[in-house]
Amino acid sequence: MLFSEIVGQKDIKRQLIQTVAEQRISHARLFLGPEGSGSLALALAYAQYISCENRSPDDSCGECSSCRKYNRLIHPDLHFSYPFFAKHKDDTALTFIEEWREAFLKNPYLNLDEWRLQLDADNKQANINIAECHQIIRKLSMKPFEAEYKVLIMWLPEYLDKEGNTLLKIIEEPPQKTLFLLVAQNQDQILNTILSRTQLLKINRLKDEEVKQHLIETIHVPALQASRISYLSEGNIQLAIQLSREESDHAFGRFTEWLRNSFGNKGLQLIEFSESASKWGRENQKNFLRYGSKLLREVMMVLSGAENLIHLPENEKEFVVKFSRSVDLNKTEALISEIEKAHYHIERNANPKILFLDVSLQFTRILKFNTLPKGTHYIYQ
Structure with missing residues (x-):
């Protein structure tokens, strides 16, 4: 070496x-x-x-x-x-x-x-x-x-x-x-x-740009996908390599559609999403949830006045800014909490179909009906 x-x-x-x-x-x-x-x-x-x-x-x-x-x-x-x-x-x-x-x-x-x-x-x-x-x-x-x-x-x-x-x-x-x-x-x-x-x-940890260049030059990942993977991997080259083998470029579209269907209380689409997600395989499910958690953390950056610190592809940054106008820190924290709990249970072999449907319902409660779980610690101004 x-x-x-x-x-x-x-x-x-x-x-x-x-x-x-x-x-x-x-x-x-x-x-x-x-x-x-x-x-x-x-x-x-x-x-x-x-x-x-x-x-x-x-x-x-x-x-x-x-x-x-x-x-x-x-x-x-x-x-x-x-x-x-x-x-x-x-x-x-x-x-x-x-x-x-x-x-x-x-x-x-x-x-x-x-x-x-x-x-x-x-x-x-x-x-x-x-x-x-x-x-x-x-x-x-x-x-x-x-x-x-x-x-x-x-x-x-x-x-x-x-x-x-x-x-x-x-x-x-x-x-x-x-x-x-x-x-x-x-x-x-x-x-x-x-x-x-x-x-x-x-x-x-490695810098995102270093991970991105490695993916482009060594594994020949397209630049846009390499940018998304390096952002998601948080300087972990092992995770970046793993993500490069998967359909990680679909994560943005899947996750934003999931949020929109939850916000619109579209029960049929949420059931279909849960059935589809249950077939992805455990590692893909974990990576999808990890991606969603990171994207929502960028929403919290915008809500906290740190929009200038966001480094995302243009389409993802545009979504983050727009979505931040529909939520507050309380709701975003609650969404992240549900995702992290789901990631924990996926690691422990929970039934993915039931799990994703449950998270979908929790998303709908938070986004559509403004019902927050206990323990959300941000205070409305």
Whole structure:
């Protein structure tokens, strides 16, 4: 993985390269960033840059023996640890290394849901177990085979339970030329004993424009659709890639028609919409609801006097401005609340036909009959 292959994060790349140039390589570094920000890809690119036999001031060469092995994730001094779904108590990350290589090489921005789909997870909980901790200690106790450094990249250390304390000594006093690169999304869920022994590197979400350009140049998504997807994904390149595979360009028309039919109390059309939405598939339903929630948040921006901060395609911006004249903050908050509750229940396999019809009725109560649920906290001026 070359730095040049990673979307955005120019400042982070520069900072990492500088630590190598100045020989300030920390033995334990925590890459902390939201899902889809490229944290895992950055950790691998950093490890490859350190091990590269002919690196330039800006990137790995990509051609030396070390880089070729890194590109296939088979370098003998590169080790991975990650959450998995153990079927036996002796299972470790090494048990699933072929699946891991396939998943990462296919998409270096993968999330836990995509990783779960790669495995036969059933209903098992993901974790990094005690057997894996012992395996890490054994692997890192050996001398490097080829490179100057041995590297362990641990993805999602949040899934280390108290067994993670087994690693404290080797993290704090590692064998010579050993690097721990932890890649996390939620700092609060990491064991404090591990957190205190790492050097923190915070990685921000990607900019919408960076996501948009990646979709246009790499996946060849049309510009208008790329603009809509980048807005919806909120800097999450993994979500943007997922949305690019779906019919996300229909979301605007579907959602605005849903609101209009709810406002007009058109029962037959709402029933037909619910039947149609029930056939989209769970991920498409979740993405549709996510899109609607974001669009209504832009309505709240207009109602709050921040219209100049809206960055939407012209047709969506026009709708947001017009719709804001028909609602207030109370109604908009109530609509968003219903959408978010629906998203929660879709994730938990609620019956989509019943769910979408129920939300349609709630929309009608709010928009047509001005009936707001309890807990709406904005006050009429």
